[in-house]
Amino acid sequence: MAETIKKEEKPVADKITVGHVHMSGCTGCLVSLADNYGGLLTILDKYADLVYGLTLADVRHIPKMDVALVEGSVCIQDKISVQEIKETREKAAVVVAVGGCACYGNITRFTRGGQQNQPQHESYLPVGDLIKVDVYIPGCAPCPQLIRNVCVMAYLLLKGNKDQQELAKKYLTPLMLLADRGTEACGCDLMYDVVNQGLCMGCGSCAAACPVRAITHEYGKPNVNREMCIKCGACYAQCPRSFFNFDVIPEFEGIMDAIDAALK
Amino acid sequence: MPLMRHSNEVREMAGELGKYKLCVSARSADKAILKRAQDGGIVTQLFKFALEEGIIEGAIVAGPGDEPWRPRPFIATTVEELMSASGTKYNISPQVSWIKEATRSYGLDKIGIVGTPCQMQAVRKGQLYPVGLRDVPDKIKLAIGIFCMENFSYQSVKQLVEDHAAMKMEAVKKMEIGKGKFWVYGQRGQVVQLPLKVTHKYEQPGCHVCLDYVANLADVSTGSVGSPDGWSTVFVRTRNGDDIWSKAIAAGCFETKPIEQVKPGLELVTKLATEKITKNQKTVEERAKFGVNKSLRNPYLGPK
Numbered sequence: 126m127a128e129t130i131k132k133e134e135k136p137v138a139d140k141i142t143v144g145h146v147h148m149s150g151c152t153g154c155l156v157s158l159a160d161n162y163g164g165l166l167t168i169l170d171k172y173a174d175l176v177y178g179l180t181l182a183d184v185r186h187i188p189k190m191d192v193a194l195v196e197g198s199v200c201i202q203d204k205i206s207v208q209e210i211k212e213t214r215e216k217a218a219v220v221v222a223v224g225g226c227a228c229y230g231n232i233t234r235f236t237r238g239g240q241q242n243q244p245q246h247e248s249y250l251p252v253g254d255l256i257k258v259d260v261y262i263p264g265c266a267p268c269p270q271l272i273r274n275v276c277v278m279a280y281l282l283l284k285g286n287k288d289q290q291e292l293a294k295k296y297l298t299p300l301m302l303l304a305d306r307g308t309e310a311c312g313c314d315l316m317y318d319v320v321n322q323g324l325c326m327g328c329g330s331c332a333a334a335c336p337v338r339a340i341t342h343e344y345g346k347p348n349v350n351r352e353m354c355i356k357c358g359a360c361y362a363q364c365p366r367s368f369f370n371f372d373v374i375p376e377f378e379g380i381m382d383a384i385d386a387a388l389k
Numbered sequence: 390m391p392l393m394r395h396s397n398e399v400r401e402m403a404g405e406l407g408k409y410k411l412c413v414s415a416r417s418a419d420k421a422i423l424k425r426a427q428d429g430g431i432v433t434q435l436f437k438f439a440l441e442e443g444i445i446e447g448a449i450v451a452g453p454g455d456e457p458w459r460p461r462p463f464i465a466t467t468v469e470e471l472m473s474a475s476g477t478k479y480n481i482s483p484q485v486s487w488i489k490e491a492t493r494s495y496g497l498d499k500i501g502i503v504g505t506p507c508q509m510q511a512v513r514k515g516q517l518y519p520v521g522l523r524d525v526p527d528k529i530k531l532a533i534g535i536f537c538m539e540n541f542s543y544q545s546v547k548q549l550v551e552d553h554a555a556m557k558m559e560a561v562k563k564m565e566i567g568k569g570k571f572w573v574y575g576q577r578g579q580v581v582q583l584p585l586k587v588t589h590k591y592e593q594p595g596c597h598v599c600l601d602y603v604a605n606l607a608d609v610s611t612g613s614v615g616s617p618d619g620w621s622t623v624f625v626r627t628r629n630g631d632d633i634w635s636k637a638i639a640a641g642c643f644e645t646k647p648i649e650q651v652k653p654g655l656e657l658v659t660k661l662a663t664e665k666i667t668k669n670q671k672t673v674e675e676r677a678k679f680g681v682n683k684s685l686r687n688p689y690l691g692p693k
Contacts, residue, residue, distance in 0.1 A: 157523075268519040270526050299518070302691040322686045326540065326595035328504070328511040329462065329486025334521025344459075344543045345481025345593075359521030361692070365511040366595065368692040375407075375606060377513040378627050381526070 141191040141283050143276070144177030146213050148206055149233055149249055150197025153266040154224035155180065158194070160269040164388045168273070172280040172387075192279050193217035194272075195258075198226045198233040198249040207255070214256040219279060222258045222304065223272060225265040225357030227251060229310035232265070232355045251308035261303040263310065263358030265336050275300065277387050292373075292380070299368040303358075310358030312339060312349030314367075320346060324366040334363035405662035406655075407605025411625040411634070414616040414651040415643045427477040427565070428613040429621030431643075432503050432533050435609065437468050438637045439501055445530050448501030449491060450474035451482035457559040458550075459543050462487045464495050477535075479564050480546045481593065485511045489521070492528050501531040506601035506610075509534040513606045531633055534604020536612025536622075536658075537596075538566070538665055545591035549573075554581040567613060597672045598688070602662035609634055615658040616651055622658060 145155055155178075159165055169175060173192075177184050187193075193213045199206050214220060225231030230251045238247025252258050262271055275297070282293035312335075319325045327345035332338075339353035340360060347360075361367045373380070416429035422437070423430050432450075439445045447466040452474040454461035460482035465471040484504040491500045502512060509532055516526040541549070546564070550556050554573045565572040571583040604610035608630030615622035623645075625634045637643060648655055676685035686693075 160523075262520075264520045266523075268521065268523045270519045270522075270524070274517070274519075296517075299691060302693060306693045318686060318692075323594040324598060324686060324688060326505075326507045326593060326599065327481035327483050327542075328508045329483025329488075330511045330515060332483065332486035333489045333515070333525075336521060340486075342483040342486055345483060346542075357521075362518070362520040363515065363522070365507065365514045366598075366688045369510060369514060369688050371600075371689060374510065374513050374517055377517050377606065380517060 139284050140172055140174045141280050142176045142189075143173040143192045143194065143279075144175070144187065144190045144213075144217070145179070145181065146177065146187065146193050146195045146209065147179045148195060148197030148210060148227065148252065149200050149203075150224060150226045152180070152196070154194075154196035154227075154272075157224075157266045157269045158272050161273045164269075164273055167388045168276055172284075173276060187212045187216050189216045191217070191283055192219045192221060192276075194221050194223045195227045195252050196223050198230050198251050199255055200246045201248045201250055201255075202246050203243075210252060210255055218283075219259050220252070220256065221260040221262060221275060221279075222252050223262045224267045225263055225310070225355065225359070227258075228253070228261045228263045228304075229308055229356055229358045231357045234356050253304065253308040258304045260297055260300045261358075261362070262300065263303065263362045264334070265355060265357035265359065273388070274384060277384055292383075295370065295373050296380070299370055302368065303362060309356075310361060311356050312347075312351060312354040312360055314358075314361035315340075315347045315349060315364065318361065319364055319366050326366070328365060330363045330365060331360035334359040405659060405666055406603055406624070407601070407610075407626065409624040409626045410631050411623075412648045412655065413623050413625075413645045414620045414648050415611075415623045415645040416620045418642055418644055422472070422475070423619070425472060425475045427475070427563075428619065429611070429616070429623075429643075430475065431609075431611040431621045431623055432535065433471055433475045434642050435533060435633070435637060436465070436471055436501050436503070436531070438640060438642050439531050439633060440466075440468060440471065442636065442640075443499075444633055444636075445499045445501040446497045447491060447495060447499075448503065448531070449484050449487045450503055451478055451484065454482075456543070458546060458561060458564070464491050464497070466495070466497075476563065477565070478546075479566070480541045480543045484508050485515070488512070488515065488529070489523070489525055492525055498528055499530040500528050501533070502529065503533045503535065504604075505537040505540060506534055506604040506606070507537075507596075507599055509604045509606040509610075510601065530629070532606075532608045534607025534610035536603050536610065536614055537599075538602065538661065539592040539596035539599075541588075541591055542593055545593070548591055549583060549588060553583050553587055556581060597669055598676070599669055600666050600673075600689075602665045603658065614661060615648065615654055620646070620651070622648065622655075 233249035417434035
C-alpha cells in the first residue's frame with residue numbers, strides 16, 4: 126500500500142512570487158537586495174517566494190510570477206536575452222526595473238563592443254525600450270532600502286487589505302510614473318527638468334545621491350561633471366522637485382513604522 | 390496612468406502649520422548661545438544637547454564658507470564647531486548634499502540635520518524613497534526645520550547688501566528679516582533697513598512653488614515669527630522630536646512660555662503661512678498654463 130506522504134504546510138499561504146531576472150548587469154543590484162540582510166530573510170519568510178534567480182534558485186526557465194525584478198540592460202545581439210526579457214513580460218504581472226542599467230542603460234550606454242569573449246555584443250538597451258516596465262528603481266547600485274520598500278509595497282498591493290492596497294498604490298505611483306517617463310537619464314536631467322524649469326531650490330539631494338560624486342554645488346545649484354556621470358538616474362529621482370507626493374511623504378513616520386514592523 | 394494626488398487637496402488635510410504635538414515660545418538657557426543666536430538659539434542649543442547626550446554623533450549645519458556670509462554645509466561633531474555655525478545666513482546652503490557623506494567619510498550612525506522646509510521635504514523623501522541614499526534612512530536622528538518664506542542665492546544677498554544697503558559683505562554683523570523689512574546690521578553699529586518689496590525680485594525662483602512655511606516635516610521646527618524678540622516659536626512634531634525635546638526641557642536647556650501667552654503668537658504664524666502657501670499654490674497653477682498650450686513642470690503631480 127502506498128504510503129501517504131504528508132507535505133509540510135507552508136507557514137504563510139498567501140506569499141507573492143518574485144523572480145530576479147539577470148540581464149546585462151554586474152550583479153550589484155542583486156547584492157543590494159541581499160544587503161537587506163535579516164530583512165531579506167524576513168521578506169522571503171513572510172511575504173515572497175523566490176521562484177526564479179540565476180544565482181539563488183535552481184530554476185532554468187522563467188516561470189509565471191507576480192513580480193519580476195529585472196537587473197541589467199538587454200544586449201540585442203544576444204538572442205537569449207531578448208527572448209528572456211519578452212518572456213519575463215509575458216510571465217510576470219509586475220515588471221520592476223531594478224537599478225540604473227535596467228532603467229536607463231547606465232554604464233552599458235557607453236559600450237561599443239569589442240570586449241572578450243563576445244566582442245560582437247555592442248548594443249545594450251534599457252529594458253523599457255523592449256517591453257513595458259511598470260516600476261523603476263533607479264540608481265547604481267540601487268539602494269537596498271528602496272528595493273525593500275518596493276518589495277513590501279508590492280506585497281501589500283497584491284495581498285493586503287483595502288487600506289494597505291491604497292497606501293501601496295500611492296507609494297508606488299511616482300516610481301510607475303518614472304517608468305512611464307522614459308529610458309533616458311543623465312545628470313543633465315537636473316538642468317532640463319529642474320533648474321531650467323525654475324524648480325531648483327538648492328537642497329543638495331542630487332549631490333548626495335550621486336554614486337560617482339559627479340555633482341557639486343556652486344552657489345546653491347548643482348553642477349554636473351558630465352564626464353563622470355554614468356547615467357544611473359539617481360540624482361533626478363532623488364530630487365524633491367522631480368516628484369514630491371503630498372499624499373505619501375508627509376506620512377513618513379507611520380509608513381516607516383509600518384515597514385519596520387513588517388520586517389520584524 | 391495613475392496620477393499623484395493634487396497638492397492642495399492634501400495640504401488642506403494637514404493645515405498650514407502641519408501636524409504638531411506641541412507649540413511653545415522658547416529660548417536657550419545658555420547665555421553664550423544666546424549671545425551668538427539669531428533669535429532664541431533653539432537649533433544650536435538642541436543640537437548641543439543631542440550631541441552631548443549621544444542622541445546624535447554629528448549635525449549637518451550651515452557653517453562659514455569661502456566668502457563672507459556664504460554658508461557651506463559641514464558636519465559639526467563638537468560644540469565648538471556647532472557654535473561656529475550659529476545665526477541665519479539668508480542664502481542657500483545645500484544641506485542635504487552631505488547626508489550620505491556623513492555616514493561614509495565621517496562614519497556617523499546618528500546624524501542631525503538643520504534645514505529649510507524644502508530641505509526637510511528632501512530628507513523625508515530620502516527616507517521613504519532612498520534612491521541614492523544607501524543605509525542613510527534610519528541614521529537620521531534629529532531633523533530641525535527653520536521657518537522660511539523664501540531663500541536667496543549668494544549673489545542676490547550680495548546685491549541687496551552691497552548695492553541696495555551700500556555695505557560691504559565683510560562689514561555685516563547680522564542680517565534679519567522681520568517686521569516687514571530686510572535688516573542689515575553693520576559691525577560698526579550702523580543699521581540699514583530695506584522694504585521687502587525691494588527684496589522680492591531677488592528671491593530664488595524655486596521657492597515660489599514651495600507649499601510649506603514652518604517646516605511641517607521636521608522633527609522640531611523653529612523660527613522667530615510669533616514670538617517676542619530674542620525668543621523663537623517652536624513646533625514639536627514627531628514622536629522622535631517630542632522625545633528629544635522633553636529630555637532637553639527636563640535637562641533645563643530651554644526657558645519656555647506657552648505660545649498662547651506671547652505676542653504676536655500663532656495668529657501671525659498662521660497668517661504668514663497661509664499667505665505663502667496661497668501665493669505659491671497660485672504660482673503652481675499659473676505654471677500649468679504658462680505658454681501657449683504648454684505648461685511648466687509640476688513636481689507635485691509626478692516626475693514627467
